[in-house]
Amino acid sequence: MDFRTADVRELAASVASGERSAQELVAHALERIDHLNGTVNAFVAVAAERAMADAAALDARVHAGLPVGPLAGIPVGVKDLEDAAGFVTTNGAAIYRDAPPAAADSALVARLRAAGCIVVGKTNTPEFGWTAKTDNTLFGTTTNPWNLEHTPAGSSGGSAAAVAAGMVPLATASDGGGSIRIPASACGLVGFKPSYGRIPTPEGAPGWLDLSAKGVLGRHVGDVVTALNVAVGPDPSDSTSLPLPLRPLGERLGRPLKVLWSENLGYGTTDAEVLAACRRALDALDGAGVQIVEATSAFTDPFDPWLTIVGACLERSFAPFLETEDYLGVDAILQMIVAGGGAVSGRTLLHALDARAALTHELATALRDVDVLLCPTTAGVAPRLDLGGLGVVNGEETINWVQYTYGFNMTRSPAASMPIGCSTLGVPMGIQAVGNWLDDDLVLEACAVIEQVVPFTEVAPC
Numbered sequence: 001m002d003f004r005t006a007d008v009r010e011l012a013a014s015v016a017s018g019e020r021s022a023q024e025l026v027a028h029a030l031e032r033i034d035h036l037n038g039t040v041n042a043f044v045a046v047a048a049e050r051a052m053a054d055a056a057a058l059d060a061r062v063h064a065g066l067p068v069g070p071l072a073g074i075p076v077g078v079k080d081l082e083d084a085a086g087f088v089t090t091n092g093a094a095i096y097r098d099a100p101p102a103a104a105d106s107a108l109v110a111r112l113r114a115a116g117c118i119v120v121g122k123t124n125t126p127e128f129g130w131t132a133k134t135d136n137t138l139f140g141t142t143t144n145p146w147n148l149e150h151t152p153a154g155s156s157g158g159s160a161a162a163v164a165a166g167m168v169p170l171a172t173a174s175d176g177g178g179s180i181r182i183p184a185s186a187c188g189l190v191g192f193k194p195s196y197g198r199i200p201t202p203e204g205a206p207g208w209l210d211l212s213a214k215g216v217l218g219r220h221v222g223d224v225v226t227a228l229n230v231a232v233g234p235d236p237s238d239s240t241s242l243p244l245p246l247r248p249l250g251e252r253l254g255r256p257l258k259v260l261w262s263e264n265l266g267y268g269t270t271d272a273e274v275l276a277a278c279r280r281a282l283d284a285l286d287g288a289g290v291q292i293v294e295a296t297s298a299f300t301d302p303f304d305p306w307l308t309i310v311g312a313c314l315e316r317s318f319a320p321f322l323e324t325e326d327y328l329g330v331d332a333i334l335q336m337i338v339a340g341g342g343a344v345s346g347r348t349l350l351h352a353l354d355a356r357a358a359l360t361h362e363l364a365t366a367l368r369d370v371d372v373l374l375c376p377t378t379a380g381v382a383p384r385l386d387l388g389g390l391g392v393v394n395g396e397e398t399i400n401w402v403q404y405t406y407g408f409n410m411t412r413s414p415a416a417s418m419p420i421g422c423s424t425l426g427v428p429m430g431i432q433a434v435g436n437w438l439d440d441d442l443v444l445e446a447c448a449v450i451e452q453v454v455p456f457t458e459v460a461p462c
Contacts (some may be wrong), residue, residue: 001028004166004459008074008223011169012116015073018062022055022073022118029075029120032167036462039148042162044080044139045087046121051075054118069116070226077123077162077171081155082106082214083203084119092125092136092155095326107200107238108172108214108231115230123171124158128207128317130310130334132182132402133389134158137329144186144382145460147426153186153382153402155179156217160187163217164460170227176212177306178377178405181417185430186382188419188456189217190224190447194232194249195242195437196412202237208313210240211306211409221418221447225250242438250444257446258291259433260370264379266298268403271380271393277429278376281420284453293370299362302407305355311341312349356410360437363411367436372446377417377430378402404432414440416447419456428456 001024014020030048037043061068078084081091083102090096105113113119124134124142134157135141142157144150145165152161159171160183173180175193184191192215199214216227229248234241261282264270270278286292315338321327327335367373380393380401391401408415414437417430433446 002166003029003032003169004164004219006169007220008071008169008218009226012070012072012074015058016062016068022058023052025073026051026055026075026118026120029168032165033120036165036167039143040145040161040165040462041140041142042123042158042165042167043077043121044090044124044158047086048120050086051118051120058116058118069114070230071112072116074117074170075120075168076112076117077121077159077168078109078119079156079159079172079174080122080125081129081174082109082172084109084122087122090138091128092138093127094138094329095321095324097138107202107235111231112172112227117170120168123162125155127331127334128314129155129174129176129179130314130337131155131389132178141385143385144427145462146188146422146428149384150382150425150427151186151385153183157183159217160184160189163187163189163219165462166459169218170223171217172214173217174212174214175409176208177310177409178402180215180217181377181405181415181430181432182402184217184417185377185419186427188422188428188458188460189219190221190416190418191215191217192224192228192416192444192447193414194228195414195440197240197242198232198440200233200235200238200241202235207317208310210412211309221250221444221451225444245440249440250448251441252448253441253445256289256291257372257449258293258370259285259446260293260295260366260373262295262373262375265375265404265407266295267301268379268400269393270376273423274376274378274380274429277421278431281431281450281454282374285449288449288453290449295366297366299366299407300359302355302359302410303403305352306406306410308344308348308352311337312344313341314338315341359407360411363413364436371435371442373434374446375404375432375434377404377432379404381423381425381427381429408434412437414443416443418447418450418454420450420454421456422458
């Protein structure tokens with residue numbers, strides 16, 4: 001058994017049929033974590049005995065002929081920005097090191113458990129998920145299983161590294177500026193950010209308003225779709241949650257796709273190696289009958305209004321700690337963002353919200369005669385750890401290696417990253433598919449076609 005290549009649906013079906021046990025799957029996950037986590041540092045907390053007990057209870061249900069769900073026995077890691085009962089939710093921050101364990105699961109985790117998943121532990125994340133490099137003073141640095149000198153990106157880097165290393169076949173993630181899609185690209189995974197509201201967040205005030213959506217990371221489109229279909233749907237405690245889709249997500253639409261391609265969204269610069277990989281993927285799509293239209297108009301760079309909203313939200317999150325000694329240990333750049341967020345006026349925040357409305361209109365206009373937009377997931381390959389969060393684009397160090405994702409948080413769009421090959425550094429690269437809000441099916445259709453015509457079968461060498 002190798003979680004790096006296994007199909008989640010087949011694994012779950014084998015548990016539900018009694019062909020193999022949930023305990024076998026969980027034991028394999030724990031062995032893999034024990035073997036690799038000292039090097040990769042994907043998991044920050046593991047509850048081995050509890051996971052094995054949960055697996056034994058599920059196996060007992062199978063033997064009793066009781067229903068066990070479409071994800072029966074699947075070990076899962078939970079990003080340390082959301083609650084899993086019995087685990088401390090540290091948010092990657094030392095100021096939460098002594099917080100009490102969560103009394104209940106988040107809505108996403110609860111729905112995954114109800115579908116048969118077994119939570120084995122929590123995965124690493126940067127402080128409050130604010131950056132595309134996964135490290136913090138509490139748990140240290142997570143490395144990329146494809147090349148240990150590189151970052152798995154972030155902020156769902158622990159989850160991405162755990163799946164890429166075959167520690168678990170699924171892990172939860174969240175995305176307020178690319179935090180599902182960027183690590184998916186860096187680790188050769190499928191990462192899908194659903195339309196905002198698809199997966200409810202009834203746990204309290206949202207951390208980043210309605211920028212951030214929850215999802216999962218997996219190796220195949222089918223893995224992610226199976227998890228999505230048990231996670232979506234309304235919650236009466238979340239007034240932004242959406243009704244169930246009219247049909248299950250991921251069902252093939254069975255019609256030709258027409259896509260809009262942009263190499264830089266009109267405001268960025270893309271590394272030549274990333275662009276070449278995208279061009280090869282486009283050639284394969286064209287050969288499969290996908291109609292490709294080159295974008296001629298530019299999108300507005302969304303960074304300033306996005307950062308205005310994020311800064312204000314981070315200041316709210318840190319407000320209880322600003323006068324404490326623990327706050328002095330918070331990353332210096334993050335402290336600057338928090339300070340800037342505290343200085344945001346109501347008028348400035350409203351201007352940022354106006355900008356997101358304009359961006360949504362821009363995207364809808366661009367997609368008027370096509371199904372989805374395709375562009376690079378990131379402008380550069382996931383960088384070396386020693387660059388401190390900077391990336392490299394065409395030989396130049398830059399913070400802007402992740403500039404193509406956060407605009408689609410502003411528009412609440414469904415957006416995905418699909419693996420399309422490895423760079424000369426051995427680190428994977430991805431192409432991003434984006435749709436209008438609620439057009440999740442079109443994005444997933446594009447993902448399925450990309451997976452079919454640009455198969456990515458390599459696994460991390462760990």
